[in-house]
Amino acid sequence: MKALEVKGLCKQYGDFALDNVNFSLEQGTITGLVGRNGAGKTTILRSILGAAHIDAGEISFLGRPIDAQTKQDIGVVYDACCFSEMLKIRQIDSVLGDIYHNWSQDVFLGLCEHYELPEHKTIKTFSRGMKQKLSIAAAMAHSPKLLLLDEPTGGLDPVAREQILDDLQTFIEDGEHTVLLSTHITSDLDRVADNILILSHGKMRIDVEKDTLLNEYIVLKGSPEQLGQMQPEDILGVKKQAYSFEALCVGRERMQEKYPQFVCDSADVEQILILLEGGADQ
């Protein structure tokens, strides 16, 4: 079943627009949402939550519109901590326990211990990484069917990141929980994502299973003079340098047969994103 369906989402902010964005998330999967700064990732998450008024489109969660009741089953982690700085862990437990019907004190306190968060200190004294871990613990403690994460691992050290990624994988294992993870740390997605969404200037450019992305999206490399040998419709994005070019193409076998003169490399999520955007100079 689809955990989330977004159809024809449009949202204008001045000269920025989310332009007819469509995607869906299967239950029991982790989907990575990537794109440059300002591509519209947070706006998509805020639209799903009803925090941004959308101009057009339909968003459904487990086949139902998102309202106050269905939101009980959605957990959110923003890049900044949303809790009052004066609170301590036990007080947050009490506040959120009153808000969420499914709140589990055991899960919350267990996760706080697992993330080594001090119970006796106020949030004010927490480091950025500790605040992020607290937000993740709080988002998971009501066992939401859908977890929306907006750059949750930015301030975390590699060990803590690994821990969170492991926890996300455990979280979806029963097939009932689903994660949408917006991040700039694309190596996290190489590790845990089942699907990848790549957003560019408000448009969804790629929506594909990660394994397909890594197998079928390739980089052809050659000298600048050779670029003219490629048909423009085969090039999804290109990075030109003084003595070489790198072109992003889809369809490994077909492209290798068509262009045997070029070196063919596999690409990871980060390279695909960079090439789609035409390299850093564009």
Ligand SMILES: Nc1ncnc2c1ncn2[C@@H]1O[C@H](COP(=O)(O)OP(=O)(O)OP(=O)(O)O)[C@@H](O)[C@H]1O
């Ligand atoms: N409340 C708002 N009012 C006006 N413009 C906004 C508002 N929120 C977002 N925008 C604009 O929408 C565009 C997309 O912003 P958004 O925060 O969704 O990008 P993002 O992909 O999450 O970026 P980043 O990776 O930097 O977090 C930007 O041009 C931003 O200025």
